[in-house]
Amino acid sequence: MRSRPALAQSRLAAARAALADCRLCAHQCGVNRLAGELGRCHAGPSARVFSAQVEVGDELELVPTFAIALSGCDLRCDFCLTGAESWNPRAGQPLRPEVLGRRAAAALADGARSVMLLGGEPTVHLPSALEIVATMPAGAKLVWKTNAHGTAQARELLEGLFDVWLADYKFGNDICAERLARVGNYSAIVRENLLWASRHSELIVRHLLMPGHLECCWRPVAEWLALELPDTKVSLRPAFWPAWHADRHTELRRTVPAQESERAFDLARALGLKLVP
């Protein structure tokens, strides 16, 4: 059986070739990124890194984690906490996988529990993600932090490489998804990704509670999870803040009121969701 770094290396050529007709995310732009064409994410053929550091703010079982954040994303969430970097794939520093590999190894030796690859959205930089995986210590617990908007092609390239998928389920309906992140057919795509991830790795589904979106977004998400993925870990995050272009939307110009947050957790408990801190 191949080691994980070897497996990542073996898929690198196919992942790079995929950029010539890019359909890694569900926008399926079909542009030739190798020839300089830009799709919805505006990403070129190479990833850049806007943050790589040990963090403890993610789910408790994963931290401390060495978090590697790649610039650029296929979604346009107006409330993005890292909008300047997520909306701009040219932000940050050029990717140097071997340097990241050394830093990750040092962080793990120093007590980090995992290495997390995130963005922006790492799916749009799948070849670079494979390069990073190829440099990681073989026994490292690898976390794929994703918006769950990838295609079957992307999932095939990722299969068996990450121990944990930490996947966002942001919107409970397609209208909010279109209005707040300019993405169509959101629910079907995310659900397809979550179901796949639950079969192929450990899965933690994360939902950022947005002010005023308890009924339209959190309730449908929670009910679907209770029905379709009842044993999956769920991370409900109430610490929304009005970042980036959130002020384009009246209801997002504030944080989540304590009462709304309590109702959201009550709903999760009533549905029997497996909440993780």
Add this chain to the structure above:
Amino acid sequence: MSRRRPRPKPGTGASQKRRKQGRGGRASTDILILSDGTVLAHNLTPGMAKVLHKLNPNDATIRARAERKPKEAQ
């Protein structure tokens, strides 16, 4: 009495400036302090978790992260 909450403008806040300058090398955390004293944090580093824990030792979320032991030490 109504309370006004801060509304950071895109790309102009202190955190945005710091991120552009600092992310290349030094670890950084974004924090938002609300008018009621609530502190929200993003990209929370171990060092900042310890600082926030000292400010409010009763916050269970921060306490769990500030006191999180490295893997080998468990």
